[in-house]
Amino acid sequence: MRWFRLIPAVLTAALLMTLTPVGAVQAAECEVSRPVKFAGLDWQSNAFHVEVARFIMEKGYGCSTDSIPGSTIPLLQGMARGDLDVTMELWRDNVEEAWAKIRKANQAEILGVNFPDAIQGWFVPRYLVEGSGAKAPGLKAVSDLPKYKQLFRDPEEPSKGRFYNCILGWGCEVINTNKLKGYGLLSDYTNFRPGTG
Template identity: 45%
Template sequence: MEGKVKKAAKIAVAATSLLFAHAALASDSSWCESGRPIKFAEIGWDSGKFFTELMREIIEKGYGCKTEAVVGSSPITQAALLNNDLQVFVEYWQGRTESFERAAERGSIQLVGSLVKGGGREGWFVPEYVIHGDPVRGIKPIAPNLKSVSDLARYAEVFRDDEDPTKGRFYNCPTGWACEKDNNQRLKAYKLTASYNNFRPGTGAAFDAAIASAFQRGKPILFTYWGPSNILGKYKSVQLQEPEFNSACWKTIHENPSSNPCGSASPATNLTTALSRDFAKGSPAIVGLMQNVSVPMEDINRVIAEMADKKIPPRAAARTYINENKKTVEQWLSPEAKKALYGAR
């Protein structure tokens, strides 16, 4: 009987300790204490989906908060953040949306963290085998000295447009995308309009399919792209050198397109998380987490390439990342959250 009493006492102590641990997790967040879910914008692109589910998994399991994802377009998302109807927008490309920037300057929303170490990148790419070859596939290098956009005029034949063999083909973003407009200007700035056709796929899916087809067949292709992305995670590519970022030249490309633009690489872009003002004020522990989350570019590219190839749901990919990268993830967390997140695994 005495043994049973002692055992019951131990269980009670353990249960009480667990209760206090969960209370400690939530005590830093009035939002979580209220029982209201933290509403995340549902992101449409792969890296954004992964980061959203990574945050949600950690917040739910480590900090004891409820979360949910809400569908909405960018204008709706911003309005919802301003009104606190939405609390979190993960993977905002800082500097790309003027209305978001103005809201952040006013303090109406808060931008925190740097999700990808070194920031996002955008530029012009060719398959690695075009420059270095691929002995395993029997592909010889056909442009071994291609390094920069300034070299491209000499290599138009390598990237020949089958529909117009007198020119090369540059695969731009689909019509209407911001990157399509920027690349229209870059083609002018790099004096390539006479030697390359500016090809714009009809959709993002068609764009990705054209790139994938070229890689799978071992064919040369010149294309614009950005990272993080599953395309750059799956297919080994070389980014061509561009003139260093120049704010005056960038304005002739992006902000106030000029008929005579000058060349410039895209500015370094911080991939950050946007929070509603009221949520950020009442949730310092969650803000601290979001400030700390940062993943190397090669890791995020690999993860989202696997998501696409193996049709892995973003939440499952997030759980796998948490389990396989404990040392990294623990650096983001409070001591209590570490115990809660990994104690349940």
């Protein structure tokens, strides 16, 4: 097996990396004289991406950084004013109007995509609708939801199902709330908004 030949080289490289003085590798000098400000949006995947980007900016480019906490619309408005430099994650479907206005005014630029295959929608567990043990094989559309509300029983209102919405204040929470009203589901489902995403 040829990969055994690589082991000594890998071990040697690892040893040399551990022996290299920490100060031997210096960060580049930052091209910006002020802190690079990131949008500290209030969900975990964004927090992770922001911290990774801040680490790279600080350690790799020698920049100071800051993360400004907030929700999507206020932080987008801050970006349009020049108060923020970077947002690492944006669910544009939830803020279409605000995003279109900012893009039209050339106040923001898309540099990359975090989740190229990310979708938003209403989902139920596959085991409920498929297979021999499926409890809701007839659940094919939103209009079928009232027939199956007992499968999603709300412990606080047992006569209704519980619809798990986005957290209060997110764009998707507003969209889902309007859809629940529009589809006439509020008589069969509670609109549950969790405390965190």
